[in-house]
Amino acid sequence: MKVEPIGLALVGCGRISAAHLSAVIDQAPLFRLVATVDPDLTAARAAAEPFGAKSFASMVEALDQLDVDAVLIASPNGQHFEQAKIAIGAGKHVLVEKPIAETGAQALELSEAAAATGVVLAAGHTFRHGPAVRTLMERLPSFGKLLSVEVSQCVFWDGPQAPWWADRTTEEGLILSLFAPHALDFVQLVMGGDDPLRLHVEAARHQSGWQAEDEAMMLFAYPDRKMVSVHISYNQPHVHDRKTLFFDQGVAEIRDGELLRWNNELLVEPAAGILTDSSKMGGRDLSHYFSAQLAEFGKAIRGEPHCCPTGDDAARLIGLIDRVREQALLNSVDVISPSIEEKN
Ligand SMILES: NC(=O)c1ccc[n+]([C@@H]2O[C@H](COP(=O)([O-])OP(=O)(O)OC[C@H]3O[C@@H](n4cnc5c(N)ncnc54)[C@H](O)[C@@H]3O)[C@@H](O)[C@H]2O)c1
Structure with missing residues (x-):
């Protein structure tokens, strides 16, 4: 049976758009890029041209195109909620880059709107889709009772990678809104339907090119005495990426996102060329x-x-991130807020 390609509009043609465009090429003929959107029309045109797609300065114009079935939102975080709401309202399926919205209430509104309209609202938690995480999830029931989880994802960004990073306020959050969604999606995946009963969060800012936190540590107590710790950083030049799960029968570890070990057994390793130097960005x-x-x-x-x-x-x-950000502000505002640098 011939399946028609899904007509996709890409909204936001910045840094991460190249990865999404290469995915569209890879997934042809399942998807066909039919429109691109960016207020920077040069960027929108450059993205559209190799696909013979149309380019627009605003998403509303793109949504009028009959061949747009789905929208991939890769604009700055502050735009996600409004754009997803409009796209859902127009009856389009949406894949929204993380975070899907700035607050849990907004995210719930999107979820309810998608359910009412009968379209898919999907979040771009990209790293759950790799072979190591997938195999871990398949094998999880055979590892015994999960007791605790440690996640540590520390990378290095030397100041804002896009201009809007510098404008993020302490209330909106920087690393807790941009990077924590990846780590917390992993936690949510392994914890299933459970949410933390208690949490403690400490955050800090080490760099002066932005206003909000660039390092955080979180401790969660889950039902059934399970515990989780998460450390994320934008300040570590030697990239460090570990996810360790402690079971009553042993330890599972995902290293560098690509290698999965169960005790001493290597279950998944990366295909050739995937991991060149795990300690370096890129x-x-x-x-x-x-x-x-x-x-x-x-x-x-x-x-x-x-x-x-x-x-x-x-x-x-996103509801969990609300709780994390609230805790970070409560405990750590003195080591995040701009005034700390004046004091030092
Ligand atoms: N999944 C991942 O691993 C991953 C990695 C990087 C970024 N991201 C997410 O992708 C999103 C984009 O990040 P980026 O680094 O590419 O940012 P960016 O600033 O480089 O790109 C954003 C683009 O959106 C455009 N834009 C601004 N307002 C717009 C609007 N109203 N409509 C359409 N386009 C608009 C900008 O002109 C820019 O070209 C962010 O939400 C970020 O969190 C995800």
Whole structure:
């Protein structure tokens, strides 16, 4: 049976758009890029041209195109909620880059709107789509009782990577809004339907090029005495990426996002060329995640089993980030706020 390609509009043609465009090429003919949107029309045109797609300065114009079935929102975080709401209202399926909204209440509103309209709302938690995480999730029931989880994802960004990073306020959050969604999506994945009973968060800012926190440590108490710690940083030149799960029968570890070990047994290793130097930014080819993510979004649209976080599940994560940000502000505002540098 011939399946028609899903007509995709890409909204936001900045840094991460190249990864999404390469995923569209990889997933042809499941998807076809039919429109691009960016207020910077030069960027929108450059993205559209190789695909023979149309380019627009505003999303509303693109939504009028009859061949747009789905929208991939990769604009700055502050635009996600309004754009997703409009796209859902126009009856389009949406894949929204993380975070899908700035607050849990907004995310819930999107989830309810998508359910009422009968479209897919999926969150771009890209890194759940790699072979190591997938195998971990498949094998999880065989590892015994999960006791605790440690996640540590420390990278180096030397100041804002896009101008809007510098404008993020302490209330909106920087690393807690931009990077924590990846780590917390992993936590939510392994914890299933449970949310933390208690949490403690400390955050700090080390760099002066932005206003909000660039380092954070979180401690969560989950039901059934399970505990989780998460450390994220934008200040570590030697990239460090570990996810360790402690079970009553042993330890599972994902290293550098690509290698999965169960006790001394190597269960998953990266394909050739994926991991060149895990200690360096850019020392890992991430394109396979974006391609797998788009494939899963396609399955969700077609009503098939899929691995995308969608609807209420996607919204629940933003509710958790609300709680984390609230705690960070409560405990750590003195080491985040701009005044700290004046004092030092
Ligand atoms: N999944 C991942 O691993 C990953 C990695 C990086 C970024 N991201 C997310 O992707 C999003 C974009 O990040 P980026 O680093 O590419 O930012 P960016 O600033 O480089 O790109 C954003 C683009 O959106 C455009 N834009 C601004 N307002 C717009 C509007 N109203 N409509 C359409 N386009 C608009 C800008 O002109 C820019 O070209 C962010 O939400 C970020 O959190 C995800």
